[in-house]
Amino acid sequence: MTGSPARTLLLWCPDWPVLAAEIVDGVPATGPVAVLHANRVVACSERARAEGVRRGLRKREAQGRCPQLTVVDYDPGRDTRAFEPVVAAVEELVAGVEVVRPGACAVAARGPSRYLGGEEAAAERIIEHVAQSCLVESQVGIADGVFAAGLAARAGRVVAPGGTPEFLAGLPVEALGRSALADLLRRLGVRTLGDFAALPAGDVLARFGFDGALAHRLAAGRDHRPLAVRQPPADLTVTAEHDEPIDRVDVAAFVARALAEQLHERLAGHGLACTRLGIEAVTEHGQELHRVWRHDGLLTAAAIADRVRWQLDGWLSGSSGRGGARPARPTAGIIRLRLIPDGVIAQAGLQAGLWGETGEERERAHRALSRVQGILGPEAVVTAVLGGGRSPADQVRLVPWGDERVPARPGPAPLPGEPITSGTDRAASSGRPADHGGGAVPPWPGRLPAPAPAVVLPSPLAATVHDAAGEPVVISARLAVSAPPARLVVGAGQPTEIVGWAGPWPVDERWWVPAEARRRARFQVSLAGGAALLLAVEAGQWLVEAIYD
Known part of the structure; x- marks a missing residue:
């Protein structure tokens, strides 16, 4: 292939997964926020970086460096939806936009530079327009080829025509975005893109394969991949x-x-x-x-x-x-x-069933x-969707009829008869790993054992629990019960004898966020009249949460 790579203008929004979480889910990006995928940080906010959080850290290490860290699950769909208005704003000024990934889009620089008064003027105009239209901060880089323009955008630079190989030469090999290849090159003494580009192309192909040869071309500034122009969505209204x-x-x-x-x-x-x-x-x-x-x-x-x-x-x-x-x-x-x-x-995308659609x-x-x-x-018409959670109220989400039946919380709900040991749940629910004989921590540790209650009260009822001597039963910080529960009084009602009880099942949630932290212990009690209740103790107050059938 002959000729030089096309001049490319690339707009980049720093920390886009964090901004998308703020736009879609309302998570404040000004605080310490980290987006995790496969238990590793893939993006973090500026405040989190100031606390030592970096990409690639495991969740526990990131939280150890920043106890106030807000953790958000990685969601490519959320990132894409949030980025669509940014792309639309760029399309209001220029045509032929390619979405490189959520948070970055590219366009041929020739057209905008001509009718916007030059490359630098075009970059400033696009940044200003995106900021006014979407309230999103962005940076623009211009260079020969999409790869170099993306690296230039991170520095907010306009690389002169023909100066792309020199610009790339001083960058580390990690800029290729291929961690395995970069690690191998460093062990071979190749530390910069210039060092990599100086290697013979035939030797690179023989040693590193096709992907290595492609990375070699990028390192040398020979990015000939044409822009895949994005077609604006058709107006179907x-x-x-x-x-x-x-x-x-x-x-x-x-x-x-x-x-x-x-x-x-x-x-x-x-x-x-x-x-x-x-x-x-x-x-x-x-x-x-x-x-x-x-x-x-x-x-x-x-x-x-x-x-x-x-x-x-x-x-x-x-x-x-x-x-x-x-x-x-x-x-x-x-x-x-x-x-x-x-x-x-x-x-x-959808196919009717054997006997018709429905x-x-x-x-x-x-x-x-x-x-x-x-x-x-x-x-007015809702259906219940069962999902994950530690309490019965957390495991059920009511969704309007016809909506997607997506659980409110990921992970399976408790299975009937599933054994749960209080020691294991206590360690896992407090954020510390438990020993499961080499296995993974079960989903939603600290959840209640089966059977599930028949009625979950919309608002817990205040109650008091007394021992056989008439003294209030209290739970210590170490989850020690002061005396066996003997009588229950719900609100201003009459005392009822407790004939059996089990617990406590402790839950210590979001302890790393003081404003959202919640610590409580649950008990299952059987009453003399045959009823069974789910009780909880939180901040010294007994509550009736649910009723068993």
């Missing part, structure tokens, strides 16, 4: 304007079917199908209505039409209802209706529940 306001359900049904077929055809033209549909309406008086419908399969044209019709029926026939349960009916007819495919996938009973139930949602709102 369909809108219908109406001169005569729609205030009747039968007219709304006709409009819904025509608009649904238009949306389905547009999606099919791009090889896409809809799984989540946004419905927006504007009334004659300017009132804006919005609702999102979700589906666990592909929305056909008929399914889209049904959901639009149900939603319009819910809006147009709405009334105040007892206790405000139903939304108020719009004060005027609808003059604008818009369908937004909020979730799309490739049309071949059974007749399931579809009938889905229609009924979806219609209730259209009238009362998405939160």
Whole structure:
């Protein structure tokens, strides 16, 4: 391949996984934050680096250097979603943007430098525009090739045309982003990219293989990889304007079917199908209505039409209802209706089952529940999703009908009959590793043993526990019980005899974050009347958390 690498402008957002966690999840990036993948730090905030946290550290070592460290799990989907507005802001000034990875995007420098007054002026203009549009700090590097431009962006430099090999020569071999290769090169005495580039290409290929030969070309500044230009996403939204306001359900049904077929055809033209549909309406008086419908399969044209019709029926026939349960009916007819495919996938991404997409009973139930949602709102119909957690309240998440059934916390919930030893759980729940005979620490140590309680109280009830002598039962800092529990009083009720008890099961959570730290111990007690309760002691106060069947 002949010719020089194309001049490339690369925008880089430092510590992007940390910023994405702030944008999406609200984790303050100004504090000590570390993003972990496979128990190792992959990104950290500036405050965390000041405390000694570095990429590649294990979680325990990072927390040892910075006890106040906030740990966030690595989520490439979150990073990608948060970076999309930044890419869109760059596309407002330049065309042909390539997303290198979440947090970095590149564009050919020739065009922007011509109409923005030079390379340095283009870099300053793009940085300023991203800061104003997205409130995100960024750096721009310009060099010959994407690889060199990425390294220049970390230094905020504009490398002169033809000066890329000299710029790269003084950088360490770790800049290649290949840790195994860099370690081997250092052991062979090759410490900089210039030293590596000086090696004969044939010898590099024979010794290090194809990937080593590619790294050799990059180190020499011979990056000929063309930019993969990003195509802006197509506008798939369909809108219908109406001169005569729609205030009747039968007219709304006709409009819904025509608009649904238009949306389905547009999606099919791009090889896409809809799984989540946004419905927006504007009334004659300017009132804006919005609702999102979700589906666990592909929305056909008929399914889209049904959901639009149900939603319009819910809006147009709405009334105040007892206790405000139903939304108020719009004060005027609808003059604008818009369908937004909020979730799309490739049309071949889902396949119907052997006997059809869903059974007749399931579809009938889905229609009924979806219609209730259209009238009362998405939160009116919820289903339970079982996940991880140490307490029964933590293990169940209520999600609206049709939403993705994702657990609130990762990891499996407790299994029936699963043995748990208090010594092991105590060590693991306090953040210290326990000895499991060489095995891994089980998920959610400190969780309660089976069986699970039948009723989890929305708010724990205050209680007192006394021993046989009538003295309050207290738990010491070392989890020693002052005396066997004998009587239980819930609130201002009458004392009830305790005929059996088990515990304590201690949990010491997030001790490294004082504001979020929580330390408590749980007991299972059997009462004289046959009832069984789950009790907890926190800050010296006894609480009733759940009831066993």
